[in-house]
Amino acid sequence: METGITPEAIKMIAAAATIAIGGLGPAIAIGMIGSRGLEAIGRNPEAAGKVQTSMVLGLAFAEAIAIYALVIALIVKFV
Amino acid sequence: MEISLAAEKIGHIGSFPITNSMLLSWIVSILLIIFVMIATKKMKLVPTGIQNFFETIVEVLFNTADGVIENRNETKKYFPLVATIFLFVVCNNWLGLVPGVGSIGINEVKEGHNVLVPIFRGGNADLNTTLALAITAVISVQVFGIAAIGTIKYAKKFFNFSNPINFFVGFLEIISEFSKMISFSFRLFGNIFAGEILLMVIAFLVPYIAPLPFFFLELFVGLVQGLVFMMLTLVFIKGATSEAH
Numbered sequence: 001m002e003t004g005i006t007p008e009a010i011k012m013i014a015a016a017a018t019i020a021i022g023g024l025g026p027a028i029a030i031g032m033i034g035s036r037g038l039e040a041i042g043r044n045p046e047a048a049g050k051v052q053t054s055m056v057l058g059l060a061f062a063e064a065i066a067i068y069a070l071v072i073a074l075i076v077k078f079v
Numbered sequence: 080m081e082i083s084l085a086a087e088k089i090g091h092i093g094s095f096p097i098t099n100s101m102l103l104s105w106i107v108s109i110l111l112i113i114f115v116m117i118a119t120k121k122m123k124l125v126p127t128g129i130q131n132f133f134e135t136i137v138e139v140l141f142n143t144a145d146g147v148i149e150n151r152n153e154t155k156k157y158f159p160l161v162a163t164i165f166l167f168v169v170c171n172n173w174l175g176l177v178p179g180v181g182s183i184g185i186n187e188v189k190e191g192h193n194v195l196v197p198i199f200r201g202g203n204a205d206l207n208t209t210l211a212l213a214i215t216a217v218i219s220v221q222v223f224g225i226a227a228i229g230t231i232k233y234a235k236k237f238f239n240f241s242n243p244i245n246f247f248v249g250f251l252e253i254i255s256e257f258s259k260m261i262s263f264s265f266r267l268f269g270n271i272f273a274g275e276i277l278l279m280v281i282a283f284l285v286p287y288i289a290p291l292p293f294f295f296l297e298l299f300v301g302l303v304q305g306l307v308f309m310m311l312t313l314v315f316i317k318g319a320t321s322e323a324h
Contacts, residue, residue: 053146057314060307064262067269074272078084 015077022069029062082276086205087196089185099197100205103180107170107202140165140309147313157316160219164212165309168203172271172301175201176294181275203271203304206264213263216312217256224319232322259315263308270304 037055041048086098118133126134140162141154148154174180184197202208225233237252239245274297281290 049146053310056307057310060266060311061262064266064269067266067273070273071265071269074084074276078082 011076015073018073018076019070022072023066026062026066026069029065030059033058033062081194082279084272086200086207089196089198098205098207099200100202100208103174103199104171104202104208106199107167107174110174111166111170136166137162143306144309144313147310148317153320157223157313160216161309161312161316164216164312165305168212168267168308169302169305171202171208172304173298175199175204175271175275176278176297176301181279201271201275203267204275206268209264209267210260212267212308213260216263216308217260217315220312220315220319221256223316227320228322233319263311267304267308270300274300 033055037051037058040051044051086100088096089099089102090097114129115133118129122130141158144158144161145151145154148157180199180201181197183199184195186193187196188194221233237249239249278290278293278297281293
């Protein structure tokens with residue numbers, strides 16, 4: 001049995017840190033997109049459909065970044 | 080609890096390996112084709128039954144697509160591709176939640192210990208499927224763009240020699256097309272694969288009652304990811320078929 005910090009331990013820490021830090025930016029981005037979208041709908045309820053469509057699109061792009069981080073974390077842990 | 084990033088092979092046709100997610104994709108395709116054939120047999124002007132159900136789906140999707148492209152004739156040209164992408168992705172995601180997928184399998188010995196190789200696995204939980212869909216979508220966007228505004232005008236978007244800044248911007252556009260392929264495939268793959276792992280972990284921790292809200296979440300995520308794929312493809316088609324400003 002190895003003593004000290006083993007490669008297994010580093011792998012676990014790396015996988016956890018990847019998704020923890022990588023989810024930070026997208027979380028803030030999604031919150032801002034959602035808040036501006038709701039503000040826009042509140043100011044102009046007639047354009048709600050258009051605003052909603054563009055907002056969902058922007059949300060998908062922002063969420064994709066978090067998914068990239070998640071995929072890297074999965075690769076680090078399981079491959 | 081075994082989690083495998085790559086889809087496991089369960090058979091061969093000649094020297095071509097068949098994976099479990101490929102098998103489920105085939106089943107989804109066959110089910111969709113059979114469903115559509117039943118729905119369009121002996122079509123009536125006032126639809127009833129399965130034809131009514133299918134016409135509802137087509138009408139909702141067509142209105143959504145029209146909301147992005149805002150031109151009914153153009154939407155008719157691009158609708159078959161995007162609607163098929165949507166139906167394929169959503170049915171794959173939802174059929175990947177059916178009990179038995181991921182749990183019924185063959186016991187094999189890999190690297191010394193026993194692993195269960197499932198016979199079925201969500202079609203989009205395999206990067207190959209999502210990469211194929213992404214490449215199809217991006218190449219279709221190019222083809223639609225060339226068909227709509229002509230080869231020279233379309234190439235001018237990417238190779239613009241008027242001044243150095245425009246040349247650099249055109250070069251970045253080419254790189255951005257490839258990044259669209261990566262982004263499409265990883266978005267869908269990451270969402271569905273992470274959902275599968277989430278369900279496996281929850282079922283491992285608390286087998287009864289607790290997985291229910293997560294199954295609802297996965298149903299929702301499956302639908303939203305199909306919708307996002309369709310809407311993004313439509314937005315790119317709209318961008319590609321419009322004249323450069």
